[in-house]
Amino acid sequence: ETGVTQTPRHLVMGMTNKKSLKCEQHLGHNAMYWYKQSAKKPLELMFVYNFKEQTENNSVPSRFSPECPNSSHLFLHLHTLQPEDSALYLCASSQVGAFANSPLHFGNGTRLTVT
Amino acid sequence: AQSVTQLDSHVSVSEGTPVLLRCNYSSSYSPSLFWYVQHPNKGLQLLLKYTSAATLVKGINGFEAEFKKSETSFHLTKPSAHMSDAAEYFCVVSDMGDMRFGAGTRLTVKP
Numbered sequence: 001e002t003g004v005t006q007t008p009r010h011l012v013m014g015m016t017n018k019k020s021l022k023c024e025q026h027l028g029h030n031a032m033y034w035y036k037q038s039a040k041k042p043l044e045l046m047f048v049y050n051f052k053e054q055t056e057n058n059s060v061p062s063r064f065s066p067e068c069p070n071s072s073h074l075f076l077h078l079h080t081l082q083p084e085d086s087a088l089y090l091c092a093s094s095q096v097g098a099f100a101n102s103p104l105h106f107g108n109g110t111r112l113t114v115t
Numbered sequence: 116a117q118s119v120t121q122l123d124s125h126v127s128v129s130e131g132t133p134v135l136l137r138c139n140y141s142s143s144y145s146p147s148l149f150w151y152v153q154h155p156n157k158g159l160q161l162l163l164k165y166t167s168a169a170t171l172v173k174g175i176n177g178f179e180a181e182f183k184k185s186e187t188s189f190h191l192t193k194p195s196a197h198m199s200d201a202a203e204y205f206c207v208v209s210d211m212g213d214m215r216f217g218a219g220t221r222l223t224v225k226p
Contacts, residue, residue, distance in 0.1 A: 004158070043205070043216040090158055101147035101166060101209045106158030 003027045006091050006107035013081065014115055021076040021110045023091030030095065032074040033104065034066060037088040049074060081114045088112070117142040119208045121217035129225045134178075134193040136220045138206035141187060146210040148189045150180055153203045153219075162204075165189065176200070196224045 004025045013019050025032065034046040048056035049068040063085075065077040074091055088111050092104040122137040140146060147166045151159040163174025170182040176199075180191045189206060201224045206217040 006158075042218045045214075092158075103149055103161045103164055104159070104214070106151075106160070108156070108158045111156070 004091055004093055004105050004107035006089075006110050008110060009108065010111045010113075012113045012115060013078070015081055015083075017081075018077070018079040020078065021089055021091075021112075023074040023076075023107055025072055025074075025091075025093040025105070025107075027093055027105060028095070029093035029105070030071050031093060032068060032071070033092040033094075034074065034076055035090040035092060037090055037109070038086075043090075047076075078112075081112075083114050086112055086114045117146065117208050117210045117213060117215055119206050119215050119217040121204075121206050121220045123220050124218065125221045125223070127223040127225060128196045130198055131195050134191070134196045134200065134222065136191040136204050136206075136222065138180075138189045138191065138217060139187055140189060140206070140208045142208055142210045144210050146208045148180075148182060149207040149209065150174065150178070150189075150191050151205045151207060153205065155202075159205060162191070196222075198224050198226065200224055 007022045030051050032049045036044045036046055045058050046060045047066045052068050063080050067075040088109045090109045091107045094102045094104050119140045128134055149164045150162040152162050153159045162178050163172045165172045165182045173179045178193045180189050182189050203219045203221050205219050208215050
């Protein structure tokens with residue numbers, strides 16, 4: 001058990017669908033992150049939340065909309081996605097604010113396929 | 116700006132032989148460095164971290180890494196590979212709140 005739980009593990013959606021990815025951390029951390037992992041590409045940081053406030057949006061298209069209602073929960077709302085958005089979406093958390101050289105703890109990811 | 120380069124995209128070893136995964140970094144300040152491992156269909160798991168204490172860092176599962184400032188390297192080693200070590204390994208540099216991931220090295224372990 002990683003301490004960071006992501007649901008669903010797998011998601012297949014059409015380009016006109018609306019879906020949400022969920023992440024929950026049980027580690028008492030105060031920073032949470034969304035990363036995108038595509039085949040043969042480095043891990044891409046998407047969003048960072050520090051004490052529930054968004055502190056970074058790494059030029060992510062508006063079809064991805066994050067939500068952080070509290071320090072333990074993070075959502076990624078998806079709508080009108082493109083096939084190139086198919087990837088593994090990883091959630092992570094850390095202690096003592098965003099980065100500050102503390103290690104990230106990752107969930108097992110949601111494998112998203114856009115058809 | 117900082118960056119990290121994993122010198123090999125794929126490393127193949129035989130079970131019981133040593134493992135060496137190479138990582139070079141560039142940073143303007145004193146970075147923290149990490150190695151993560153990712154098994155298929157799993158998230159990234161922290162193997163070890165360097166945060167300006169001892170330059171030789173021991174991690175989980177028998178892995179260790181040595182921080183060499185003069186060479187700007189942080190190579191990951193293990194004396195004897197096990198079949199369960201087959202996975203993707205990521206070197207990460209973190210400096211002044213900016214965390215960068217390497218492209219990853221896929222380790223294959225042959226019986």
